[in-house]
Amino acid sequence: MQYNKILDGHQWVLTFQNGYGLSVVCNERSYGGKQGLFEVGLVHEGVLCYTHPEWPDAVRGWLTFQDVAHLATHVEMYPVLRSYCADTKHGRDTV
Numbered sequence: 001m002q003y004n005k006i007l008d009g010h011q012w013v014l015t016f017q018n019g020y021g022l023s024v025v026c027n028e029r030s031y032g033g034k035q036g037l038f039e040v041g042l043v044h045e046g047v048l049c050y051t052h053p054e055w056p057d058a059v060r061g062w063l064t065f066q067d068v069a070h071l072a073t074h075v076e077m078y079p080v081l082r083s084y085c086a087d088t089k090h091g092r093d094t095v
Contacts, residue, residue: 016076020044024068031061038063
């Protein structure tokens, strides 16, 4: 796990052996951050995913710690397949 102090808050980047991971953010500008909740983005090989079939939105917000833990367990089990994260519309947003 990697920790970064960003803006007025925090980011944790979780990376799993299957190449996927989560960018977990809590700050004044993140969805739910003002309430102490988390915003999570799906990452594959350091790039935010915009097109994965199980993630119709770039990020999910207003999540509790338990929600994030559940998502992490789920994402860690994703099969190692082609990346769904390439999206020329949005470019390559690294975390």
